[in-house]
Amino acid sequence: MLLERLSSELGHRANDGLERCRRIAESPCAAHQSFAFDAQHMSEGDLSSRKPTLGFGSNDYLGLANHPEVVAAYADGAKRYGGGGGSSHLVGGHSRAHEELETRLAGLLTKQIPDVNALFFSSGYMANVSVLTALGDRSSAIFADKLNHASLIDGALLARAKSHRYPHGQLHVLRNQLSESDSQVKLIVTDAVFSMDGDVADIPSLLKLAKEFDAWLVVDDAHGFGVLGENGKGSLSHFGLYSERFIYIGTLGKAAGVAGAFVAAHRIVIDWLMQTARGYIYTTATPPAVPHALCVSLDVLAGDEGEKRRCHLKDIIHATREGIEGIVRAHPHLHWSLGDSLTAIQPLLIGDNRETLAVASRMQNRGIWTPAIRPPTVPAGTARLRISLSAAHSMSDVEELISGLSKVAREHVQ
Numbered sequence: 459m460l461l462e463r464l465s466s467e468l469g470h471r472a473n474d475g476l477e478r479c480r481r482i483a484e485s486p487c488a489a490h491q492s493f494a495f496d497a498q499h500m501s502e503g504d505l506s507s508r509k510p511t512l513g514f515g516s517n518d519y520l521g522l523a524n525h526p527e528v529v530a531a532y533a534d535g536a537k538r539y540g541g542g543g544g545s546s547h548l549v550g551g552h553s554r555a556h557e558e559l560e561t562r563l564a565g566l567l568t569k570q571i572p573d574v575n576a577l578f579f580s581s582g583y584m585a586n587v588s589v590l591t592a593l594g595d596r597s598s599a600i601f602a603d604k605l606n607h608a609s610l611i612d613g614a615l616l617a618r619a620k621s622h623r624y625p626h627g628q629l630h631v632l633r634n635q636l637s638e639s640d641s642q643v644k645l646i647v648t649d650a651v652f653s654m655d656g657d658v659a660d661i662p663s664l665l666k667l668a669k670e671f672d673a674w675l676v677v678d679d680a681h682g683f684g685v686l687g688e689n690g691k692g693s694l695s696h697f698g699l700y701s702e703r704f705i706y707i708g709t710l711g712k713a714a715g716v717a718g719a720f721v722a723a724h725r726i727v728i729d730w731l732m733q734t735a736r737g738y739i740y741t742t743a744t745p746p747a748v749p750h751a752l753c754v755s756l757d758v759l760a761g762d763e764g765e766k767r768r769c770h771l772k773d774i775i776h777a778t779r780e781g782i783e784g785i786v787r788a789h790p791h792l793h794w795s796l797g798d799s800l801t802a803i804q805p806l807l808i809g810d811n812r813e814t815l816a817v818a819s820r821m822q823n824r825g826i827w828t829p830a831i832r833p834p835t836v837p838a839g840t841a842r843l844r845i846s847l848s849a850a851h852s853m854s855d856v857e858e859l860i861s862g863l864s865k866v867a868r869e870h871v872q
Contacts, residue, residue, distance in 0.1 A: 473754030475811030475841075476832055486524035487516055489850040493827075501707065512855055513827040514845045519685050519802045520759070520767045521713025521850030528755050532716070543743030548732075551743030559749035560720070561707070562756055567722045570694040572702050574729040578746045581738065582680050582709040582719040587613040588737035589676060589721055590645070590703060594619035598621060599641035601632055601673075603648045608835075610647055610678060619645070626652075629663055636671040644673035650693035651681035655834050656799025658682070661697050668703045676705045681803060684713025690759045690768060709788065714755045717748050767849035771802060774847055774856050778804055781860030782845075789867045798843075804845040805831075806863075814841035820866045827858060 471477050480496040490510045505668050522528055533653065535555060543551035544793055556578055563576040579585035586609035594600055594617030602614055605626045620641055624631040648659045661677060668675040679692045687695025692708060694700075702724045711717045721731060731738060758764050782796050782804070797805035809815040811832045818830035821843075828843040836842060845859070 464828070470871045475815055479791065479829075485510075487518050489521070489852070489855055507576070511825055511827045512846065512858055514851075514859060515827050515829040516846055516848060517681070517712040518688075518715055518848050519681075519713040519771065520715065520764065520848075521848050522713070522755055523759060525755070525758060526714060527758065528684060528715055528751050531754035532747050532751040535747030536745070538750065539746035541747075542745050545743065546739065546741060547743045548739060553743070553746035553749070555746040555750040556630065556743065557628045559752050559756075562753060563720045564722060566691050566756075566760075567694070567706060570691075570700055571704050571706065571722060571724060572700070574722055574724050575725040576720050577728050577731055577735075577738065578744070579719045579721065580741060581650070581717070582678070582707065582711070583609040584608075584737040584852060585707050585709075585719040585721055586610050586678060587616060589707065589731065590614055590617045590619075590647070591737075592735040593617075593643065593705075593727075594645060595643075596620075597641060598643040598645065599639045600645045600647055601635055601639075602646075603627070603652075603659070605652050605680060606647060606649050607653055607680070610649070610676075613649065615744060618641075622781060626751035627657075627660065629660065632664075635669060636667060636673065639671075642673060645676055646673050647676040648680075649680070650677050650679040651686070651801050651803065653681055653803065654807055654831060654842070655797050656681075656801045656803030657797070658686075658696075658801065661693060662699060664702065665699055665701055668753075669701075674705055674787045675701070675702070675703050676707070680707070680709035680712060680719075681801065683708035684759050684764075685768060685771065685802065690764055694836075702794065709754075710752055714759065716752050716755055718744055718752070724842075749804065771847065771849045774849075774851055774853060775800065775802060775804070777853060777856050778845065778847060778859065781856065782806060782863065785860070785864050785867050788868070792867060792870055794867070802847040804847065806843040808841055808843065810841055811841045813842065817866055817870070818843060818872060820869065821862055824862045824865070828859075828863075 466530045485492040491513050492510050497705040501640045560578050564574050567574045590613030598619040600614045600619045601622045604623045651658055682693040686693050706722045709719045747779040786794050795807045814830045821828045828845055831844045832841045
């Protein structure tokens with residue numbers, strides 16, 4: 459009965475245009491990358507197609523995932539420390555590479571958080587869940603934007619705290635929720651750059667509310683670290699903010715190009731997380747080659763090359779928006795719309811699940827990968843192409859994207 463039930467549910471998902479399938483990367487992460495497809499869900503004809511694809515689905519915002527210096531550092535780290543960490547951080551797996559990386563990361567946030575320290579985690583998901591479960595309990599309350607990442611939603615559920623969600627960006631609702639709460643510990647939780655919309659949270663106003671209602675402000679800067687702020691130091695730097703109330707979470711597998719995540723906060727908060735965060739305590743340490751490579755990645759981010767890459771990224775963001783806005787104006791019958799984003803995440807909202815899949819498929823047939831994002835990742839009726847830009851893209855890559863979307867739009871009208 460169980461297998462029949464699951465099979466039926468999977469059939470319903472496919473009928474609703476919600477089935478997911480994997481693409482198998484056969485070359486390094488780059489603007490142009492070769493893929494095969496998951497044999498369980500794709501036809502033999504699809505499997506035979508392994509030609510390079512122009513991809514707009516990566517979060518490698520600065521093109522560092524295949525940077526030669528980062529790759530060389532990764533290899534050097536493996537030679538120095540071996541293939542794995544061997545045990546958890548608190549038992550014996552915390553290497554000199556982990557220690558150096560945490561020191562470097564804390565140093566980046568000294569202008570944003572007083573007496574700051576940092577703790578390295580294996581993934582952004584693990585960091586988010588660990589922070590909320592370590593700081594939240596039944597005497598606590600969590601106040602979260604409804605469009606927060608799934609890891610923050612799951613962390614709030616696991617924390618067993620009183621959970622409040624406010625409509626996206628509607629801080630007047632948040633204010634009312636805070637004023638009505640009598641919880642001893644209050645955690646305001648937000649994405650900095652929202653992963654499916656690309657818009658930036660009003661962190662200055664959130665900090666004012668945190669001060670007024672004596673709350674912590676947890677900021678998940680997965681899509682801002684490395685891109686926004688002075689030398690890519692992130693969203694807090696972007697807004698010029700400074701407070702001990704910040705609990706800042708940065709991801710290192712996106713703009714930094716490698717893997718893992720970190721939490722930066724006042725040293726007492728970090729000490730508490732080290733003692734109580736189950737996702738940190740009860741997992742084998744990430745292989746030391748990862749933090750070893752990340753130290754080189756941070757050098758690139760902070761240097762002239764990093765700044766040049768961020769400037770180029772801004773240029774292609776502007777060109778992409780200009781091109782897509784022209785397509786939307788030229789084809790009003792399609793009811794497509796471009797999200798209000800000035801970041802590397804450019805959502806082209808289409809609405810219907812099947813139509814979104816059809817557009818993505820037609821783009822794929824032209825050798826361009828624009829991922830179709832559907833519920834539950836986004837709200838029902840807001841299926842979209844999530845066009846993710848990288849400094850690895852050239853201006854001619856953007857022109858090819860716009861040309862492909864324009865041709866697909868014309869085909870749709872016909």
